[in-house]
Amino acid sequence: MTDAAPEGVRSTPHGPSYQGGGVDLLLLSGFLAVAAVYVRAIAFTPVEAVQGPAQKILYVHATSAFVALYLAFALLAVCSGLYLWLRDEKLDRVAESAAEVGLAFTTVVLITGPLWGKPIWGTWWTWDARLTATLFLWFLILGYLLLRGAVEERAMRARYSAVLGLLAAILVPFIHLSVYLFRTLHPMPIVLKPSAPSMPTEMQATFFAGFFAFALLFAGLLRARYRLATLRDQVLDLEESH
């Protein structure tokens, strides 16, 4: 261990590798922030008059979609592209981590969406452009992770994954624009649009707090997943050296 390494961090050929079993403060902060948003959304945010309490699904559904599409899969695309250029294993590990954490958040989107759709649209699911493209992206990312498990040679796995990661992320702008390009049951954006957000100030505050909280949780999960990938590569190197 180097002198400069903090407790629980060991220097390895892959860079510092976290091995401590202590509390991950960033991850804990993320969960606490999301819990605070839950409390604010449930107890201190007004109920929308037309949709009723089901509208509160917005604070979990849209924020998870924001994290998955515009943080996780954008990071996946950037790191995949940079990996193909620089061939740095760290970039491959960040891409892998972003994909897996993004898949978790997309799962939240795909489960909370139907729970919102049923009381408002009268149906759990409809095969419109946004819903179908999001489901397709979920399968692509699942395929990306399965591909990583199927290829043993590390450089080849990273190269194939980077190409698939880049191709999967192409769906993100398509998903964002799908409500403009197609006739769809899914509503237009209420915040990520050129004009001002279309909701009262109290709801906006909960909504933006949700963005911050879910982004913080994403950062915590991403760092934890990256540490896992670094430690895994370290273990594999040791086992292969025997």
Added chain:
Amino acid sequence: MPTNAGYYEAAYVAAAVILVGYALTLAVRMRALRVRLEAARDQQDGRE
């Protein structure tokens, strides 16, 4: 106003279960890797 609170309660519970469950899988996988790392180091030390 419609009475549909059950849907948002179910959505909030589902989101919490997925995200906390995912974090727990990370912790379990990390623990398993630490055990493998120690075993690999022990094996390496034995060879040396």
